[in-house]
Amino acid sequence: MSIPVEYYLIVSTLLFFIGVYGFVVRKNLISILMSIELMLNAVSINFVAFNRFVYPEHLEGYMYSLFVIVVAAAETAVAISIIINVYRKMKNIDTKSINELKN
Amino acid sequence: MDYSNFIIMNHELSLVVVLVALLLADLFGKNKRIFQFFAMGLFLVHTVLGFTHWNIGEASAFSGMYVTSEIHVLVKNILNIGTLIVFIFAFYWNENKNKNQVGEFYFLTLSTLLGMYFMVSAEHFLLFYIGLETASIPMATLVAFNKNKKESAEAAAKYILTAAFSSAVMLFGISLMYGACGSLYYGDILIKFQSTPLHIMALIFMFAGIGFKISLVPFHLWTADTYEGAPTSVTAYLSVISKGAAAFALLCIMIKAFANYPGTWQTFLWWIIVITITIGNLFALRQKNMKRFLAFSSISQAGYIMLGVIAGTPQGMAAMVYYVFIYLFTNLAAFGVISAIENKSDKLTMDDYNGLYSTNPKLSFVMMLAMFSLGGIPPFAGFFSKFFIFAAAAEQGQYLLVFIALLNTIISLCYYLWVVKAMFINKSENPIPTFNSDNMTKIGLIICTVAMIILGFISPIYDKIIAISFGM
Numbered sequence: 001m002s003i004p005v006e007y008y009l010i011v012s013t014l015l016f017f018i019g020v021y022g023f024v025v026r027k028n029l030i031s032i033l034m035s036i037e038l039m040l041n042a043v044s045i046n047f048v049a050f051n052r053f054v055y056p057e058h059l060e061g062y063m064y065s066l067f068v069i070v071v072a073a074a075e076t077a078v079a080i081s082i083i084i085n086v087y088r089k090m091k092n093i094d095t096k097s098i099n100e101l102k103n
Numbered sequence: 104m105d106y107s108n109f110i111i112m113n114h115e116l117s118l119v120v121v122l123v124a125l126l127l128a129d130l131f132g133k134n135k136r137i138f139q140f141f142a143m144g145l146f147l148v149h150t151v152l153g154f155t156h157w158n159i160g161e162a163s164a165f166s167g168m169y170v171t172s173e174i175h176v177l178v179k180n181i182l183n184i185g186t187l188i189v190f191i192f193a194f195y196w197n198e199n200k201n202k203n204q205v206g207e208f209y210f211l212t213l214s215t216l217l218g219m220y221f222m223v224s225a226e227h228f229l230l231f232y233i234g235l236e237t238a239s240i241p242m243a244t245l246v247a248f249n250k251n252k253k254e255s256a257e258a259a260a261k262y263i264l265t266a267a268f269s270s271a272v273m274l275f276g277i278s279l280m281y282g283a284c285g286s287l288y289y290g291d292i293l294i295k296f297q298s299t300p301l302h303i304m305a306l307i308f309m310f311a312g313i314g315f316k317i318s319l320v321p322f323h324l325w326t327a328d329t330y331e332g333a334p335t336s337v338t339a340y341l342s343v344i345s346k347g348a349a350a351f352a353l354l355c356i357m358i359k360a361f362a363n364y365p366g367t368w369q370t371f372l373w374w375i376i377v378i379t380i381t382i383g384n385l386f387a388l389r390q391k392n393m394k395r396f397l398a399f400s401s402i403s404q405a406g407y408i409m410l411g412v413i414a415g416t417p418q419g420m421a422a423m424v425y426y427v428f429i430y431l432f433t434n435l436a437a438f439g440v441i442s443a444i445e446n447k448s449d450k451l452t453m454d455d456y457n458g459l460y461s462t463n464p465k466l467s468f469v470m471m472l473a474m475f476s477l478g479g480i481p482p483f484a485g486f487f488s489k490f491f492i493f494a495a496a497a498e499q500g501q502y503l504l505v506f507i508a509l510l511n512t513i514i515s516l517c518y519y520l521w522v523v524k525a526m527f528i529n530k531s532e533n534p535i536p537t538f539n540s541d542n543m544t545k546i547g548l549i550i551c552t553v554a555m556i557i558l559g560f561i562s563p564i565y566d567k568i569i570a571i572s573f574g575m
Contacts (some may be wrong), residue, residue, distance in 0.1 A: 009282075016275055021195050023268055032264055039271035046278035055285045064229055064281070068274060071236045078240050079263045085256045091505075098260065100253050100332075 006048035016042035029083045029093040033076060040072045108164035108341050112173055113156040114179045115220050120187040121145050122213050127204030138199060142192050142209045146385065167288060168227040171287065175224050178351050180422060183429045184225075185344045186216055188550065194438045194543035195446055201334070209240040212340060219348035226359070228277050228287040231352065232270070238345060239266045245340070246333040256381040265315065273312020279305035289359035298364050300553025306361065306368060310478060313356070317351035317405050322378040324387040327386075328396035334495035335445055338394055339438035342401040347427035350405070354412045362575040365415060371505060372413050377399040379406035380511045387518050391452050393441050396518070397434070399478065403515060404430060407489065407508060412497040414574075418498060421569035422491040429476070429488040429558060436473040436551035439544060447538045460533035466540070467526040468547050475554045478519040479512055487559035 015038055020062040022035030025039025086092050105154065106286070114250065122262030125142055161172040187518045189212070218237025220417070225231035247259030281287055283302050284295040296302055315322040330338045339433025361368055390396035391421045408430075443466060445451055460467040476485030489512070497505045540548070 019271070023264075025449055029260060029264070031432050033267075036264070036267045036271055039268070039276065043271065045272040045277050046275070047281060049373065050278065050282040054282060057511065058286075060229075060287060061278075064278075064287070067229060071233070074240055075263070075267050078243055079260075079267060082243060082256065082259045082263055085250065085503060086260050089256050090255045098257050 005049055005053035008053075011043040012042040012049070015039075015045065017092060027095045029086065029095065029098075032078075032095075033079050033083070037072065039078070040068055044068050106307045108169075108417065111159055111161065111162045111164055112169065113155055114176070115217060117149050117152055118213060118217050118220065121149050122210065122217070125206065125209055125213070127139060127277070130452075131211070135202060135205045136207060139194060139209075142189070145264065145322035146187060146190065146209075146213070149393035150180070150187055153180045153183050160275060163226065165230075166228045167220075167290070168223050169266050170226045171224055172234065173575075174403070174420070174573065177561050177568065177571065178223055178348070178427075179220055181424070181428050182216060182219060182344055182348055182429065183436065185347070186212065188435050188439075188547055189336055189344070190195065190342045190429075191543050191547035191550075192435070192442055194336065194338065195541045196442065198337055198373025198422045198444070201248065208245070208248065208336075211245050215245070215340075215345070216242045219345065223348055223355070225352065225355075226289050228280070231356070232274065232277065232555075234352075235312070235349075236270065236274075238348070239270070242266075242337075242341065242345065244509075244555075245337045246329055248334050248337060252332075255330035255334070256332075256361065258329045260334075261325050262329045264324075268324060269312045269315035273309050275560050276305045280309065283354075289356065292360040293363060294367040296361060296364060298367055303367055307311070307371065310368070310371075311350055312376070313353045317346055317353065317408070318402050319375050319409065320382050320402065320407060321375070323379070323383075326402055327390075327395050327398045328363075330401075331392055331394045335394065335438060335442040338397075339435055341441070342438070343427075343431050343434050346405060347431065350412070350423065352407045354415075354423060357412055358420070358573070358575050362415070365575065369413055369415075369470065372409065373501075376406050376409045376413060376504060377507055379403065379548075380508055384511050384514045385519075387515070390518075391445070391454065392427055393451050393456070393522075395455070396522075397437060397441070400515070401434065403511065404434075404477070406511075407492060410492045410501075410504070410508060413501060413504070414495040414499045415567060416489075416495065417572040417574040418495040420572040420574055421565065422488070422495040424568050424572070425565055426488040426492050428564075429484045432558065433476040433485055433553045436469055436548060436555060439548050439551060440470045440473070443544045443548075444535060447540075448535050450535055453522065453525055453534060454531075456522065456525045457531035462537045463535050466548075469552050470526060471523050472552060472555050474519040478516045480516075482507070482559070484555050484557075487546075487565075498550060 019035045019038035023032055026032050047061040047065040083093055128138055128141055156176050163170045215238045218234045219231055224236055243259050245261035246262050247255055249255035284292050318326040363483040380403045383399050387396055387399035410425055424435030476483040479486045479489040493505050
């Protein structure tokens with residue numbers, strides 16, 4: 001007897017909205033990046049669960065989750081290099097102190 | 104594997120050739136000026152070759168993931184022309200202020216262009232997602248290009264984090280769509296899409312990711328800061344090319360995947376258009392920095408572009424492509440003037456433009472034309488593009504929406520004319536001194552000016568576009 005698909009969806013939805021919450025309330029750029037990773041992982045769980053339980057005849061969901069992981073890695077690399085650049089310029093990666101661009 | 108699939112990807116293949124050649128030239132070439140001419144010449148060849156790809160007709164490759172047709176070829180050509188003009192305006196900046204990263208500038212810009220090609224030609228959400236990310240990740244590095252400026256780093260951080268967030272939201276929508284429909288081909292979704300809560304939630308999540316690229320209003324918060332902090336050439340690229348490609352991709356998705364239930368998405372698109380145009384205009388009224396001002400103006404222009412999407416007919420698509428085509432020359436002319444002034448005097452606020460006419464009459468003339476065209480004052484091209492897009496929306500019975508958009512055109516005239524007033528009427532003790540732009544900027548401004556004045560009168564362009572458009 002296997003776990004039904006609904007339970008996977010509950011986990012992934014929770015994970016996704018924990019990520020959204022973290023993106024909104026966290027003040028540290030690295031924490032924000034981690035929250036985004038949580039959201040992307042929730043997406044991967046969704047794809048894999050749907051593929052395994054609802055449409056087992058194709059591999060589309062598995063393939064999509066692979067691409068999501070690869071693109072997320074690229075995105076994180078660029079984001080971290082930009083955050084390092086921000087740190088070099090401002091000696092800080094707190095969102096409150098990054099407000100040069102306001103009139 | 105059947106390699107003949109690659110043959111129909113003319114645009115992508117020739118752009119990849121350009122990219123590889125530029126990488127090698129950057130590696131072995133020492134003289135940056137020659138490198139720039141080489142890069143631009145190569146891209147010019149690519150652009151011209153692009154016009155010979157009409158004869159492919161409708162074709163698809165990779166089991167239907169990639170499609171091309173005449174309208175796709177046309178949109179890619181429009182993107183090419185825009186990128187070429189951006190390169191022309193960036194020449195002086197590259198040569199003087201960006202000496203050490205010239206090769207990277209061309210390479211990264213063209214990589215985002217490649218991503219946009221895939222986004223435009225996608226017929227499957229996987230290719231669409233890859234195209235979107237290929238377009239937005241190098242864009243973040245381009246925004247961060249002024250390495251010794253705080254603003255640039257901050258703008259890039261805001262851009263990449265918002266981009267990653269919105270693409271995660273979009274992916275969540277796509278995963279729900281996969282669960283609901285069992286396939287991610289636009290054609291399969293068209294058949295299986297229903298009006299159940301799961302489908303509609305998937306659609307709304309997915310819309311958020313694309314709305315970010317076009318900077319529609321609930322997702323526009325990054326726009327002003329990123330536009331202000333990025334180098335001016337990159338801002339011009341972001342505001343025209345990236346926006347046009349994403350808008351066309353959105354229209355394709357809506358027509359190909361969700362045409363059976365237009366009521367579901369037209370309702371929320373209606374509200375998004377109204378708030379996009381209105382908020383973009385109201386915030387533009389109080390901006391003093393020219394780049395921020397054009398950022399909000401481009402948000403409200405994105406709302407006008409969306410009028411073509413909500414129509415969803417062949418007229419809507421033709422009007423939208425035509426609008427992007429005209430908007431490209433108009434907005435790039437404005438950015439060309441701004442970057443010419445910024446390069447020579449580092450002045451960017453609207454007060455600095457006071458009395459510009461007395462010192463630099465030609466530049467203020469071009470700026471005036473651009474402002475008139477953006478505002479939609481009759482003899483210029485911007486009027487015709489606005490007219491067609493309003494007509495397309497009105498044809499579908501969106502009278503109230505068109506009325507609100509017209510009211511907003513009047514508001515927008517107010518701030519566009521403020522710039523003209525600052526240049527021609529306001530007096531200033533120390534106006535920007537007279538200077539001579541470099542030749543490349545002159546060429547770019549002449550192209551844009553001629554296009555703004557005569558493009559509206561060349562009716563075969565619109566006839567051609569409408570002959571190859573498709574719709575619901």
